[in-house]
Amino acid sequence: MDLTYTEEEQDFRARLRAWLAKALPELPARPSPDDWPGRRAYDLGWQRRLYEAGYAGLHWPVDAGGRGATPTQHLIFLEETERAGAPYVGANFVGLLHAGPTVAAEGTAEQRARWLPPVLRGDEVWCQGFSEPDAGSDLASLRTRAVRDGDDYVISGSKIWTSHAEVADWCELLVRTDPGAPKHRGISWLAMPMDAPGVSVRPLRTLAGSAEFAQVFLDEVRVPVANRVGAENDGWRVTMVTLSFERGTAFVGEVVACRRTLGELARTAKANGRWDDPVLRRRLGRLYGEFGALWRLTQWNVSEAERSAGGVPGIGGSVFKLAYSHARQELYDAAAEVLGARSLSLEQEWTLDRLSSLSYTIAAGTSQIQRNIVAERILGLPKGR
Amino acid sequence: MDFQPTEDQDDLRAGVRDLLAGRYGREALRASVDTGTTVDRALWRELGAAGFFALRLPESEGGVGLGLPEAVLVFEEAGRALVPGPLVATHLAAGVVPGAAAGTAVVSAFDLGGPLVAHLGEADAVLGASGVPAGEPVRSVDPLTPLHRVAVSGDVSAYREEGALLTAALQLGSALRTVELAVRYAGEREQFGQPIGAFQAVKHLCARMLVRAEVARTAVYAAAVTGDAGEVAAAKLLADEAAVRGARDCLQVHGGMGFTWEADVHLHLKRAWVRAEQWRTAAQAEELLAQELLGAAEGAVPVG
Numbered sequence: 001m002d003l004t005y006t007e008e009e010q011d012f013r014a015r016l017r018a019w020l021a022k023a024l025p026e027l028p029a030r031p032s033p034d035d036w037p038g039r040r041a042y043d044l045g046w047q048r049r050l051y052e053a054g055y056a057g058l059h060w061p062v063d064a065g066g067r068g069a070t071p072t073q074h075l076i077f078l079e080e081t082e083r084a085g086a087p088y089v090g091a092n093f094v095g096l097l098h099a100g101p102t103v104a105a106e107g108t109a110e111q112r113a114r115w116l117p118p119v120l121r122g123d124e125v126w127c128q129g130f131s132e133p134d135a136g137s138d139l140a141s142l143r144t145r146a147v148r149d150g151d152d153y154v155i156s157g158s159k160i161w162t163s164h165a166e167v168a169d170w171c172e173l174l175v176r177t178d179p180g181a182p183k184h185r186g187i188s189w190l191a192m193p194m195d196a197p198g199v200s201v202r203p204l205r206t207l208a209g210s211a212e213f214a215q216v217f218l219d220e221v222r223v224p225v226a227n228r229v230g231a232e233n234d235g236w237r238v239t240m241v242t243l244s245f246e247r248g249t250a251f252v253g254e255v256v257a258c259r260r261t262l263g264e265l266a267r268t269a270k271a272n273g274r275w276d277d278p279v280l281r282r283r284l285g286r287l288y289g290e291f292g293a294l295w296r297l298t299q300w301n302v303s304e305a306e307r308s309a310g311g312v313p314g315i316g317g318s319v320f321k322l323a324y325s326h327a328r329q330e331l332y333d334a335a336a337e338v339l340g341a342r343s344l345s346l347e348q349e350w351t352l353d354r355l356s357s358l359s360y361t362i363a364a365g366t367s368q369i370q371r372n373i374v375a376e377r378i379l380g381l382p383k384g385r
Numbered sequence: 386m387d388f389q390p391t392e393d394q395d396d397l398r399a400g401v402r403d404l405l406a407g408r409y410g411r412e413a414l415r416a417s418v419d420t421g422t423t424v425d426r427a428l429w430r431e432l433g434a435a436g437f438f439a440l441r442l443p444e445s446e447g448g449v450g451l452g453l454p455e456a457v458l459v460f461e462e463a464g465r466a467l468v469p470g471p472l473v474a475t476h477l478a479a480g481v482v483p484g485a486a487a488g489t490a491v492v493s494a495f496d497l498g499g500p501l502v503a504h505l506g507e508a509d510a511v512l513g514a515s516g517v518p519a520g521e522p523v524r525s526v527d528p529l530t531p532l533h534r535v536a537v538s539g540d541v542s543a544y545r546e547e548g549a550l551l552t553a554a555l556q557l558g559s560a561l562r563t564v565e566l567a568v569r570y571a572g573e574r575e576q577f578g579q580p581i582g583a584f585q586a587v588k589h590l591c592a593r594m595l596v597r598a599e600v601a602r603t604a605v606y607a608a609a610v611t612g613d614a615g616e617v618a619a620a621k622l623l624a625d626e627a628a629v630r631g632a633r634d635c636l637q638v639h640g641g642m643g644f645t646w647e648a649d650v651h652l653h654l655k656r657a658w659v660r661a662e663q664w665r666t667a668a669q670a671e672e673l674l675a676q677e678l679l680g681a682a683e684g685a686v687p688v689g
């Protein structure tokens with residue numbers, strides 16, 4: 001058990017830090033949350049900078065255009081970019097963190113050549129079309145149909161809660177290609193261009209007031225069969241690869257951000273006198289301990305990934321996601337306690353974060369579903385009838 | 386960075402697990418409850434011979450010369466097996482109190498912060514005091530941790546960090562053990578025509594237990610590696626919670642059986658309650674962490 005970084009890793013950190021110190025001040029001002037074209041341009045602009053500096057797709061395999069960095073280097077990258085206040089992965093989330101890795105792991109040479117470089121260069125944005133109005137936690141019950149017609153699939157149905165759908169070029173889409181098969185067996189994974197005729201996007205307002213996600217309607221959309229990743233009707237297995245990427249690596253930067261927020265909270269509480277309340281003070285102390293432990297859990301998981309070959313993150317991500325999503329909600333509730341009535345103002349820095357933290361126990365699999373996964377797949381408890 | 390146990394560390398842990406399984410398995414545990422044997426001197430000497438107490442003593446002083454990470458793994462195993470006796474105090478006394486390193490002496494400590502001392506009747510020495518003070522026995526909640534009320538107090542501040550960390554390791558072992566006990570019972574016990582572990586309410590209890598234990602595990606290991614006071618406090622806080630709440634959830638999974646003297650669950654819970662009061666309580670840990678947080682936030686050092 002060793003928490004010191006090797007010389008090589010320290011070198012990597014130092015070079016990255018120096019680069020960030022130069023690159024960040026040159027960034028344009030952040031666009032407002034409702035300015036979607038502006039947000040897309042901003043996120044892709046940052047991706048382009050990373051690409052040019054050789055930091056794009058750090059954790060992707062080299063033959064997929066990535067840098068083949070070790071999990072520890074990727075950890076350092078996420079830690080340092082967050083510490084320096086660099087832009088969040090934003091609109092590139094799906095492309096970089098799970099659609100891309102899935103294409104890299106499961107796609108053909110042509111598919112990799114077509115889809116991966118634009119993600120890394122910051123030319124194209126992906127979104128995730130998994131959930132449907134009647135298929136959320138029970139994802140495998142999805143009904144969006146894809147019927148083969150010559151070299152195309154003709155797709156009809158609807159997807160929902162699709163984050164960044166408004167600005168996406170591509171959608172990793174789950175469709176039913178064999179309605180007669182048992183529900184997990186008739187699904188395929190497709191890359192669908194968002195500008196294909198028959199695709200329409202209706203933004204949905206979140207409880208935070210902005211339109212972060214959308215409902216996507218698919219009306220006889222034609223997608224080439226060549227856009228299918230993996231075998232026909234083998235989409236569920238491909239999906240499991242996608243989801244393990246989503247849960248395994250998504251939160252590193254956020255743990256760092258939460259620890260910074262805790263520090264700001266302590267300073268604020270000290271300044272406004274709330275620090276003298278022992279109940280609140282102890283609550284913040286406990287959170288400090290918890291987020292410290294969550295950071296160590298991240299390092300533990302990364303070290304484990306580094307030792308195991310293959311590169312697909314394990315299901316330990318579910319343990320992390322469960323602990324983290326609840327701790328994050330606790331954190332912003334504590335922030336509200338520090339602020340008192342000021343926490344009711346949307347102008348207050350932490351209010352939007354408090355609202356958005358409510359999605360953490362829902363998105364990417366609810367806490368209830370994660371507990372089922374932990375109980376059945378880690379602890380080996382029997383499935384219910 | 387490689388925050389995973391080395392092969393040697395894995396071997397050490399496996400060795401201790403084997404030793405304890407052979408020497409202090411379930412039968413032995415129940416026998417000590419039945420006979421009221423709270424410290425088995427023969428076992429104590431065997432642990433001493435295996436290097437349990439002298440683990441961190443330098444080889445030049447007859448010790449094993451290992452560090453806190455190894456000690457934590459070994460104590461985790463002792464916690465899993467619910468070995469009774471003042472293991473932590475005796476380990477801390479190695480090299481200070483004659484016989485502690487070899488396990489020929491039993492050493493307790495003023496680690497309960499108040500007028501109570503555990504295992505006073507069996508102690509050859511008490512850390513933080515000169516000699517063994519006189520005490521009045523009081524009935525203890527834990528059948529394997531006798532308590533005495535004493536009139537004097539002692540200063541154990543020099544041992545506080547390591548005491549808290551090793552106690553956290555014991556709690557961690559107990560927490561992991563109660564997850565196993567709950568999962569095993571949930572897979573065997575049938576109601577409504579299926580194992581109770583197939584019911585989601587039971588599944589989720591078990592999953593919560595594991596999540597708490599896993600978070601505590603990394604906190605304990607990290608604190609052992611860095612020795613940082615804040616990390617030690619966090620480790621104690623999280624391990625206490627994992628052990629106490631884990632035992633309660635385990636008891637719930639066992640239903641009526643869980644409320645019996647026959648089931649081992651109550652032994653884990655009662656011991657976890659004792660350990661939660663030792664060296665550093667939750668309130669003290671939270672206060673310490675709050676001060677660390679503020680210190681980091683007010684200094685130029687980033688809290689990250």
Ligand SMILES: Cc1cc2nc3c(=O)[nH]c(=O)nc-3n(C[C@H](O)[C@H](O)[C@H](O)COP(=O)(O)OP(=O)(O)OC[C@H]3O[C@@H](n4cnc5c(N)ncnc54)[C@H](O)[C@@H]3O)c2cc1C
Nearest residue numbers: 128129130131136137161162163359362363364365366368
């Ligand atoms: C901010 C945000 C962004 C999202 N982005 C995307 C996206 O980009 N692409 C995408 O495809 N999806 C996205 N989602 C969808 C997300 O994955 C689903 O919301 C989630 O999987 C839950 O599905 P649901 O909303 O249909 O809830 P339901 O499945 O209807 O669940 C409702 C409640 O019932 C519980 N429940 C359901 N089944 C069980 C069970 N078997 N056992 C116990 N409890 C159960 C749930 O835990 C929950 O509490 C996003 C969601 C959010 C909130």
